[in-house]
Amino acid sequence: MNYDARENLSQAIAAAGMALLCGGAIALLQKPQLKQLKADQNIATPEKVQREVAAEKAKLKILQQMPGFGFDNLIANWTMVQFLIYFGDEPARAQTGYSLSSEYFEAILDRDPRFLDAYFFLSSSVSLYAGMPERSVAMLDKVLKLLEPQVPPKSYYIWRYKAIDELLFWEMVKQRKSHLRWRQTGLAIILTQKAKL
Numbered sequence: 001m002n003y004d005a006r007e008n009l010s011q012a013i014a015a016a017g018m019a020l021l022c023g024g025a026i027a028l029l030q031k032p033q034l035k036q037l038k039a040d041q042n043i044a045t046p047e048k049v050q051r052e053v054a055a056e057k058a059k060l061k062i063l064q065q066m067p068g069f070g071f072d073n074l075i076a077n078w079t080m081v082q083f084l085i086y087f088g089d090e091p092a093r094a095q096t097g098y099s100l101s102s103e104y105f106e107a108i109l110d111r112d113p114r115f116l117d118a119y120f121f122l123s124s125s126v127s128l129y130a131g132m133p134e135r136s137v138a139m140l141d142k143v144l145k146l147l148e149p150q151v152p153p154k155s156y157y158i159w160r161y162k163a164i165d166e167l168l169f170w171e172m173v174k175q176r177k178s179h180l181r182w183r184q185t186g187l188a189i190i191l192t193q194k195a196k197l
Contacts, residue, residue, distance in 0.1 A: 049095045056086065056100060063107045076112035079104060080121075087125060098129040105139060113143045114152045123161040133169030137162060 060079075068075055083104040087093070105122045108115060119140075126136040140162040149156045 060103045072111040076108045079108045101125040101130045102135045113146045
């Protein structure tokens with residue numbers, strides 16, 4: 001090996017060693033915070049989770065009302081990241097449900113209706129997880145008035161998501177409402193019969 005090759009090899013080894021040393025230092029510095037997070041996660045009481053949901057709801061109201069100062073896309077992206085954190089917290093969602101999903105998407109789509117990646121999550125999280133397909137369809141209807149099928153590119157997917165929500169879930173909503181109406185009517189008949197006795 002010539003001198004230049006040895007020098008390049010020693011520089012590469014030194015750089016790799018330095019990267020490993022920095023990675024180890026970062027891991028050691030984050031270990032106490034990881035322990036704290038694990039300890040906090042184990043003490044998640046329903047009251048604490050409810051307070052967090054209420055705080056998140058207030059934060060979403062502020063996000064919807066504050067001015068964007070020309071950074072609406074950035075605020076929409078940040079809200080999407082916050083939604084993904086909210087959605088991925090399975091232990092908390094098991095206790096409180098996914099009721100804030102629709103509010104996240106109202107904040108996102110009011111800021112940036114051309115944020116196409118958000119619509120995929122809107123359809124599944126609001127219709128499936130939160131159980132509010134009528135709200136999902138209403139939000140999609142509102143936004144579709146602002147878009148055209150070809151502008152922005154691939155925006156026709158939004159029409160597809162709306163159609164899927166309507167086809168798969170809208171009938172269920174109608175059936176559920178008619179079932180509730182039937183139960184209320186049946187209950188009224190039973191109560192009037194008992195009142196006659």
